[in-house]
Amino acid sequence: MLNRNKHISQVVVTAAQMRDIEARIFAAGMPVSALMEKVAGLIAKRIQEIWEPSNHVGILTGPGHNGGDGLVVARELHFRGYDVWIYLPFDKLKELTSQHLQYAQSLGIPCYQEIEQLPDCDFLVDGLFGFGLEREITDPIASVINQLNEWNKPIISIDLPSGLHTDTGEVLGTAIRANYTLCLGLWKQGLLQDQALDYIGKAELIDFDIPWADVQAVLGDVPKVKRITPTTALSTLPLPRPPVTHKYKEGHLLLICGSRRYAGGAILTALGARGSGVGMLSIAVPESLKQLLVSHLPEALVIGCPETETGAIAQLQLPENTNLSSFSAIACGPGLTKDAISIVQEVLASDRPLVLDADGLNILAQLGTILTLQQRQAATVLTPHTGEFHRLFPDIADAKGDRVKAVQEAAAQSGAVVLLKGARTAIANPQGSVWINPESTPALARGGSGDVLTGLLGGLLAQAVNKAIPVEDIVATAAWWHGQAGILAASERTELGVDAFTLSQYLLKVIVGRS
Numbered sequence: 001m002l003n004r005n006k007h008i009s010q011v012v013v014t015a016a017q018m019r020d021i022e023a024r025i026f027a028a029g030m031p032v033s034a035l036m037e038k039v040a041g042l043i044a045k046r047i048q049e050i051w052e053p054s055n056h057v058g059i060l061t062g063p064g065h066n067g068g069d070g071l072v073v074a075r076e077l078h079f080r081g082y083d084v085w086i087y088l089p090f091d092k093l094k095e096l097t098s099q100h101l102q103y104a105q106s107l108g109i110p111c112y113q114e115i116e117q118l119p120d121c122d123f124l125v126d127g128l129f130g131f132g133l134e135r136e137i138t139d140p141i142a143s144v145i146n147q148l149n150e151w152n153k154p155i156i157s158i159d160l161p162s163g164l165h166t167d168t169g170e171v172l173g174t175a176i177r178a179n180y181t182l183c184l185g186l187w188k189q190g191l192l193q194d195q196a197l198d199y200i201g202k203a204e205l206i207d208f209d210i211p212w213a214d215v216q217a218v219l220g221d222v223p224k225v226k227r228i229t230p231t232t233a234l235s236t237l238p239l240p241r242p243p244v245t246h247k248y249k250e251g252h253l254l255l256i257c258g259s260r261r262y263a264g265g266a267i268l269t270a271l272g273a274r275g276s277g278v279g280m281l282s283i284a285v286p287e288s289l290k291q292l293l294v295s296h297l298p299e300a301l302v303i304g305c306p307e308t309e310t311g312a313i314a315q316l317q318l319p320e321n322t323n324l325s326s327f328s329a330i331a332c333g334p335g336l337t338k339d340a341i342s343i344v345q346e347v348l349a350s351d352r353p354l355v356l357d358a359d360g361l362n363i364l365a366q367l368g369t370i371l372t373l374q375q376r377q378a379a380t381v382l383t384p385h386t387g388e389f390h391r392l393f394p395d396i397a398d399a400k401g402d403r404v405k406a407v408q409e410a411a412a413q414s415g416a417v418v419l420l421k422g423a424r425t426a427i428a429n430p431q432g433s434v435w436i437n438p439e440s441t442p443a444l445a446r447g448g449s450g451d452v453l454t455g456l457l458g459g460l461l462a463q464a465v466n467k468a469i470p471v472e473d474i475v476a477t478a479a480w481w482h483g484q485a486g487i488l489a490a491s492e493r494t495e496l497g498v499d500a501f502t503l504s505q506y507l508l509k510v511i512v513g514r515s
């Protein structure tokens, strides 16, 4: 049972999967009405906790079981002393929903068909549509939703804000802008897509005891799409260290970054790597940046390289008896400029795990993403934002739409682990497994935060080199750690206080006391 509770928050489902899981529960004997009663009871309880002092509530009710949930909530809140009004603009209701309406009305709870009739409420509960929404919302409901959004009343959505596509998070016509979303049973994939975030508000899972066996029967033993949780992220950290070890056993990362034009990116990447705790850090930069890097990172081995006329690295001049195979992992890209093309070609040809970011990605796109990566002998991790993603994968439709699908396609095409940056960063391996980082902060939308991630990720990969941890799990840990550092920094310093240097200083605070 403990195991189930630990795993349930990782699970992400589509509408079709949720329907299959529910069908198994009903087939096993659970009456549909009993489940609705249980689920809506939990929703009502949570609503009372959230909006305890307010007691005028409007319940927006749809024709299906999302509306049925809403009506049970209406009844429960009525019994708890709330003044409840139902808004129900549909004539044809599913049978269970219709029965709950009849009973609610028999209790004297008023029900209106016109939104104008609904009295002034302290807050609204959105039970219009859940995962059964199957087409665009049209008038008159679309206009009503727009009007409701303009009222600026707090709204709690049941399962998901009505109007969002359950899988892609796309707005189907229009959608309720909720302050809270109480997601039922298992996390719906659409709630983890960037395009849905403006509509969701604060999202919580209402666990209603879906048996783990039913989840497994539908999703398989290892679900394809998962949320990163503190448990999953912390489990891959290289802690505790073995008592007898030395610096090279704790990973040797080579960073290749910076140019005369972009010196700061090299420092930020290196500070991200420092935050990872990596045993040994070597940093290859253009010769003219060497002193600067040494002054910021006295512990690192800074390798000054010959420069092009434009101040990019012209040639990797590694120390004697060292070649690229001497390192546990390589991270390459931030601040390089596109003039460092030969360097990127050289690291691509190496047999070491490689993280490519920023100009490393722009150069890869120029070289031809798919064909170039086919030559790789070791793991490659690409960390594009949407702009870089489109340059790398011009054939893949829309990295701003269904990002889960986009990142899966990119990983499958390229054979790399792809981390698609965003508000809900998504990571896929070539076999189609996806991790989504469910929490982050717009405080990170700031120049240089990506550099910190590259260094952190490189450092974690270097430390994992001889361990049997899948690369995508390490990448997921880095994304989570980076996001949590942003959240912690923003909570202490506001969303305006999280410059990339500050972010790097918060990495350690995330894990102290937790691992």
Ligand SMILES: NC(=O)C1=CN([C@@H]2O[C@H](COP(=O)(O)OP(=O)(O)OC[C@H]3O[C@@H](n4cnc5c(N)ncnc54)[C@H](O)[C@@H]3O)[C@@H](O)[C@H]2O)[C@@H](O)CC1
Residues within 6 Å of the ligand: 022, 032, 033, 035, 036, 037, 039, 062, 063, 064, 065, 066, 067, 069, 094, 128, 129, 130, 131, 132, 133, 134, 135, 136, 137, 138, 158, 159, 160, 184, 185
């Ligand atoms: N079976 C149960 O008792 C449980 C119900 N749950 C609730 O049931 C919901 C799913 O219920 P349903 O499958 O009935 O589906 P929904 O209630 O989400 O909506 C489907 C209904 O809306 C209509 N509809 C769909 N798209 C429309 C559109 N664009 N314009 C107008 N009407 C449209 C359909 O004809 C159908 O009547 C979940 O989201 C959840 O709230 C579960 O979460 C918990 C268990």
Ligand SMILES: Nc1ncnc2c1ncn2[C@@H]1O[C@H](COP(=O)(O)OP(=O)(O)O)[C@@H](O)[C@H]1O
Residues within 6 Å of the ligand: 358, 385, 421, 422, 423, 424, 425, 440, 441, 442, 443, 444, 445, 446, 447, 448, 449, 450, 451, 452, 453, 482
């Ligand atoms: N709105 C947002 N919410 C959460 N995280 C964000 C948001 N915008 C950006 N980020 C994160 O910030 C980082 C930005 O990286 P990137 O775009 O490479 O910027 P830079 O190159 O300037 O460092 C990524 O990790 C991304 O996921």
Ligand SMILES: [K+]
Residues within 6 Å of the ligand: 066, 126, 127, 128, 129, 130, 157, 158, 159, 160, 161, 162
């Ligand atoms: K809803």
